[in-house]
Amino acid sequence: MTGRCWAELRRPLRAVPVLESALSRFDDAHARDKALYLSWLADAYISAGEIEVAAAVTGRALDLSAGVASVRPRQRLAPVLAQLGQHRSVAAVRGVLEKAAS
Template structure:
């Protein structure tokens, strides 16, 4: 499946009504234990990107923060590479405290 199709599907999910949107990522993440940190952090990087596309900057920052936490303990560089463009886009919103926090975490 191409990345464009994946992202469009994720954007559709992200733009669900408010109640569903608030609980959907947590339900999906709960299915995967942190022992699958690489895969989970990659999933969260796509989710963060989709949140940005949908204009949900704070949610993007939360997903990015969790992805950073998970990717810190894996040998693969792919999750961190996937987060780089998300972090660049988030930097345009550094005035938001959630974004400032995740940018600081990424630098640390």
């Protein structure tokens, strides 16, 4: 929760380490929760200007959210994808946007 709050407050230097630590304790069996926390991590990376890393994290979240019944991860990823859309010139971003569209 702490990392999520820092991400929402646009404090990526505080959010990223906390979120990465929390995510290290989730395995893929908790795909919904992991996808949600990856979305906040991606958002923090975007705030930090780390667009390629944000794209990679978003791609992982998309992969995990594809296998869950909950729509919440995809809803949470929508604004992240919109932010990434401003960086279409980055190859990694184009790949993630294509993955999201399919």
